[in-house]
Amino acid sequence: MPRLVVRFAHRPTESVRIYVLRLTEANGYSDPSAVRRVAGLPATYAAQPCDLSGLVAAVGGLTDMGTLERAASWQDADGLVRLGATRLAPALVAFSRPRVCVRCLDEGRAAEAGWDVTGCGACPRHGTVLTDACTCGRPLGWSRPALARCRCGRRLEACHVDAPAAAVDVARTLTALANGQAGHHAGLPLTTLDAFAHAVRFLGCADAAPAEWRSNLMTKPTVAGSLAAACRAAPALADWPHGWHDWVLAPGRFGEAAASGAERAILHRRLRVLLSRPGMEGMLDETRRAVASGPHGPLLRPSDFLYTDRAPATFVRGMDAARRLGVCSGTVATLIARGEIQGESLGAGRRRAHVLPVTGIDELVSARAASYDASEAARRLGITVRQIAALRRAGVLPVMRGIPGVRGAGRYGPATVAGLLDRIAVHVAPGLHPGDVSLRDVAERRWVRLPEVLSAVLRGELSVRAPALPIGDIGDVHVAGQAVLRLRHPRTEECLDVREAASRLGVSIRMIPVLVRAGCLVAQEQGPGALARRSVTERSVAAFPRRYALASEYAESWRTNTRTAIARLKERGAIAVVEPDAGRGISSVWRRTSSGGRIAPDTRRERPGRSASHRPFLASTPRAGARETNGSGRRAS
Incomplete structure (x- = not known):
């Protein structure tokens, strides 16, 4: 079998694709297909299992078969692919659009396998943004003549743009886990590359709208997208476990200002899919502890995925708080709505659930035990319970x-x-x-x-x-x-008591409070539910006969009964100021002056020797059943 002219061994941190691309550049080929022809490799040699003995022979045995198979991204029985010294899901590797740090390549360093993880957007060594496209506008691929060259033949330019510190920390952990080393985040229970990369991808698109969540999760991001995802994930993963607790209990998730029931159910399902993966056991325990310490902890059932009884509860349900305070649940809900006690009203299906912090309930119970009821307060002040209520x-x-x-x-x-x-x-x-x-x-x-x-x-x-x-x-x-x-008696004008006012108006005593509430009389002082003594102003009592009249006056003037007089007034469009109430002994009161179509006759008291003809309104209003006559005294035709 033919051998390559320039041969060298495989580096531990590079994939088989990068190894073939370096052989292409060293032997002066225009693309890796020439190396594949010499080694007799298929086009899918890096993705599907195949015989790599031809490549071993082409490099003169400088690399053994086992090393190349471990560097190949072949899928195993669990559906994971090998990347560097570990395995992870294929959805987390950017196979079609690789990334490089041109400065590392110019310094003669080996290409890192962790660069191709979707959450990695920065070089952990230089702290700069990785390159995934050429200045010609084409994205990088595997059919190029060299690691630092594009298919167009141009050399890739080194990027000197500093990446965010949070993105650099995430990239440092990703590359370390890809090389089989410990991650950069201290105390983080995500010790595998697959678990950490899944967490970064989840946190990167967790706040996306429901319509964009699935597409963001399935699409492999560019370098810019990886930087944004890493910056969103870093606060939750950096200060473990406090950062993760803050993320879980943030407003809109499982915190105090929680999201709606539908949004919370969606987040619950997404967390269940994420935390059910292998290697997520430690993150699942912290999630359960965080939810249990939040306001939604008391509402979880034992069958819930996020339920745990190993974490101390910091919130209690409204019914438990009511039992401790010795009141009903409705009183607790009312106190929360008024803002008198700290608590949250959360949606629980078609009903509302109320939760309160344990520390606040303990303080309320202690304060209630030390407080006085009305009887004890009255005893200490030397007054009655009724006076306590008045105070x-x-x-x-x-x-x-x-x-x-x-x-x-x-x-x-x-x-x-x-x-x-x-x-x-x-x-x-x-x-x-x-x-x-x-x-x-x-x-x-x-x-x-x-x-x-x-x-x-x-x-x-x-x-x-x-x-x-x-x-x-x-x-x-x-x-x-x-x-x-x-x-x-801090009077500003002369006042009468209720009895005097009733005597002057010729009405019963019970009519005076009714006339005050109707605005017919003015009371300078009015207590709760009753008038104070000498509180009705004399001026309003004197003005009452000029402005108002009782139904009995109309009945007397029309020589009929009160019921007929009221009916006749209503027929003419008059509106009663006070409606009659026979059960309480209240007479109807009508306004004398005409306003808005109201009919209010002048019923001033007749002086001695004055006939009905001197009262125009009464004279023009015939008595019921009387005959109508003309001026000569004969019956009108």
């Missing part, structure tokens, strides 16, 4: 946020209760004066609402005194009785 509604005594009480009563912190007494004590002077009344007596006698008194005291508008300092509770604080009365 809470007025904002004088706020409840603890995130700690629910029974029926919405809330819980009160010890510091809040003691702080209220300290704030009052700042304004308290020692010694009592004649006529002073305890705040407890003021509240019990209902002279004025306790929140109003305390608010005036805290604003410094009301002087308070105590027999001795420091004060024990609110009952030790005294105020002048006349000052309370002035606080009770």
Whole structure:
């Protein structure tokens, strides 16, 4: 069998394709086909198993058969191909578009087998971008005359563009694993080239849109694509395992601001395909620990691929948190929605699942155990539970946020209760004066609402005194009785109480609050659900007969009953200001002035000696059943 003129041995880190290409350049051939003819090799010698004894003979036995077979990219029974000193999936090797570092070749160094891995886009020795195309625009192939030349005959130019540091670190690990050495990333459980390259490819296209995911995963990237993929994968693989945990628990994946259920299910399937491969066992364990420490950990079932019970849970479900807090799950959901406690509301099929951090629940349980309910807070302040509720509604005594009480009563912190007494004590002077009344007596006698008194005291508008300092509770604080009365009636105009207003209008007492709510009367002070004493302004009571009229007045003027009068008013388009309610004893009220088609007759009270003919509206409105007559007194035709 013929031999090549120039012969040399195979280098340990190069593939059989690179070895044949070096023999082509040394013997002056234009492409590797001449070497294949001399050695009797088929065109698929590097991809499919064949007899390489001809190549051994062509180089004069300088390389043995076993070395060349290990350097060939032949697929084994597991579907993996050999690259350098290891094996990996064929989809991770750029067979059709090789890459080189021209500076390494110019320095006489051997071509690295790891350059052809799809995740490698930089030279780990020089830190520059690899070359995969010629200046003529053609991509590199295996049918070229030399390693550093293109098929067009031009010599490849060395690239002096610095690659990103993250991409260089990934390339350093890829080439080291291809040469059978330990990777550059310390502590990384991906000890095989196949596992590490799969992780780089997955992280490089994990954030792609669903329509682009499959094409990005199947397409072998160029050098630019490999650099981008390596830069996206490096943060998750560099600081192991913290970088990987940050990637898994990032917003939009399994973190607090999680993605939708459909997107999370897609990511779950992709992770399952990746982590089910051989060599991914360590990465799978870290993924399970990361998911278990996130908000989705409590929602996983034992049959889930990512479930583990060997990692401490940092989140609990809403129902477990409710059980510990002594409330229902709905209360926990409400507190999360209000932002009073830290938690997440996640989609779980057609329903919502609520999760809370364990540390936050522990703090809430401890704070709840140390807090006071309404009864205890009332005992310490020396007032009643009802007055505690009034102080809470007025904002004088706020409840603890995130700690629910029974029926919405809330819980009160010890510091809040003691702080209220300290704030009052700042304004308290020692010694009592004649006529002073305890705040407890003021509240019990209902002279004025306790929140109003305390608010005036805290604003410094009301002087308070105590027999001795420091004060024990609110009952030790005294105020002048006349000052309370002035606080009770800070009138800007003359006011009437409910009984006086009802007497002047000739209505029942129960009508006054209804007229106030309808806007017919003005109340200067209006308490929750009831009017305060002497709160109805005299001006609005005096103006009421001029603006409004009761249905009974219309019925009296038309000499009919109230029901017929109301029906006749509605027929004429009038709108009632107050609708009648016989069950509550409420009469209907109508506006006198005409507006928007409303009919409101003038029903001023008739003075003695004044007939109905002096009331134009009533005179023009005949009584039901009366005969219509002309001016002579005869019946009209």
